Amino acid sequence: MSRRSRPPTPDSSPRISKKPRLEYPPLTADDYKNGLMLAPMVRSGALPTRLYALKHGAKLVWGPETVDKAILHTTRVVDPVTGVISYHGKSKAIFTTHPIEKPFLIYQIGSADPELAVQAAKMVQQDVSGFDLNCGCPKPFSTHAGMGAALLSNPDLLCSILTALRQAMPPEITISAKIRLLPSQEDTLKLVERIVNTGITALTVHCRTRNMRKKERAVIERLREIVEFVERMGKGIAVIENGDCLGYEDSKRVRQVTGAHSVMIAEAAEANPTCFSPTPLKDLEQTFVPGYIRLGKYLGNHWTSTKFCATQFVGAHENTRKNDSKAMREAIVRAKCYEDLDSFVAPWTGEQEWAEIVEAIEKRGGQRAPPHPLPPIEEVEVAPFIPAALSVSEAQTQKENDAAPTVVHEASLGQESASAADKPQIPPTASLLGLDVPPPSGETVDVAV
Template sequence: MVRSGELSSRLLALQYGADLVWGPETVDRSMIGTTRKANEHLSTIDFTRLPSHGSKDPRKDQKESLIYRLHPEKEGKRLIFQIGTSDPERAVQAARIVAADVAGIDVNAGCPKPFSTSGGMGAALLQTPDKLCSILEALVKEISMEFEIGISVKIRLLETAELTEVLVRKLCATGITGLTVHCRTTPMRPREKAIRGQLKMIAKICRENGVACLMNGDVENRAQAEKLITEFGVDGAMIATAAETNSSCFRNEVDGGAAPWNEVVEQYIKTALEVENRFGNTKYLLNHLIPGKQPVYREVTTSKSYLQVCQMLKLEHLETKAKEIDEKLGITPETQSQGRRGKKNKSAMAAGGNQAKIRSIETDEKKGLSERGVQNQAVVTVDI
């Protein structure tokens, strides 16, 4: 789900009980050539690069593009870097750049969007299983052993249970530590009901090979996830759309369960301001977090700055910070009057940047995938 998981979204999910967070499908080519920088002001690690279309005149200052941002203290070893790739060598090259800062590397072999499949990545890899296996084997050999982190893969169901079984057995033989199955086939849309009939078979194969098995598809909250884990014998469950709508779906019932939308929105804005999240992305998420029937929803859709949003939502205590961040991001009255004229949505570019999908996995000892065997029962995995 592109754009639904910038750093601010991941941190909010962790605040509400997510145990691990997955980054976005970041294409290998977009990471290769980046520079790792410690952002002392934000306490983050930023991976940046000069735009490929920019001026090559060394006398001209060029603004670097932020490709990926992570917060080592708040997410650090609970963050899985999700890579979009179709080549073993590039996958290793890109993974090595970020491997020391994350808990694991996850290969996306389930995204059905054209920007991914047209490059032979995402769900297209399901049609080239030998290539997918070679990518995983390379990452296990070159990255997992060197950095002592886990390698995992996310897939979709194939046309028949027999084909899915063959694929899962091949993938488990590569040395991966985790496998996530989105319980839909590639052509299926999110509105179509998830198919769970193959889950027990997939979980059994994973268990036999010491691979953590995670499920995805139509999981609404932690309580439901726990029930599904018990029913199908998987190690974890993902939440996607529900998490995009209300990140407090990660919370246990004993901690209050789902929080009111206005509480979640306030916490999200606070977090977005703390990490100086791009306003366009923050606005996109707010349009999901604020119920469409609320009068303020339409107002926020027209907003052009953090300050305007805080005023619309009557968050007076955040207005000073909002104004400060607007200035840092270059949002001025002049830019607001220009609106979005001439701007294009860059979020699909390489599915990269610091967008993310959020998931959580909980084990008895809160271990990462690289430390987990099937003996460590996972409770829930969340993906937005």
């Protein structure tokens, strides 16, 4: 059977082109504030995922990091039926988008060369609202040529890329950066000062250092001082927190601890793209996965991309029987094309899924405020600032202390110590998201860059 990325639709179910034309003002720093953002995620940040994130409350969405040289060798193709825009390389689409997401779409560039970064930005600027420079991904595919987290060790190059992008792009296109913490807070603040002075609109801080991995707790307490430092610079820059946020409700905790203007979600969104809502969907095998696969087929999303994303989705269960859930997941793993899932997903009503997404976005009425906006930072109860760990070694000590076993005496059962009650607690991801079924693919991916 053919594995075309967009199989033909039967004549009995013709697809109708819907090309909404909504007028949005250019992005400003305020658009980066008081919201939940979808993080740039390699593989997981596909077009269907971004669209569902917008439907369920994301204020802005970041596309996956795309290396500058990769996009320079593509051809822009527009699907005359769906309106999907694909930047095709030699064998597949390097980047896909749709005009409906343009007002909310931030394109993340992987680059270590100001000139190449500008050339890459000019290639796609007609289809995005802003550009973000990846200065945080620690994986070899990003750092091997001096990109990603490698830029943290070369601030001159990092800032020269941002300056070049700002000078080359028209004023209605925003420029931002996503960094990680440096081992010392003092060095982090020095770097942040230089980055802010390049003319960026927003700065995202992944609250881990380059050597920390996702299994290690993010040191979000360090962000408060950074936010206050940026605000004292008086440029109105938005500071976005990234790391260990589990969804809409949990973002209140993150903002309370950090004072961040917004929160960016990665892993929780990879598991459940509806986590941007106060009431994320449950029983995803029934309520979400079939529609996601239908939308993927309708939009011509390459099957391998849709399959990978579908195997990552996992959430709380209320009405789904374990055997039904297992059967569907196993079917997805075995499937080699969309049609292999007919018995689980048919009828192929991707047009309906698409129409619902368009309707949800149109309800914003030309505004970027999501249906469930976060309260302004001024209304968030903020804890007094306590200087955070200033070094990786101190962070590691805290991690070891957190992992130390706790001895509970019978006399203390049912009682909560005052010190534990006062300490901000990070709920286990599995508990909050109901991650009781691991992805069957067995693949692990560092999604936050």
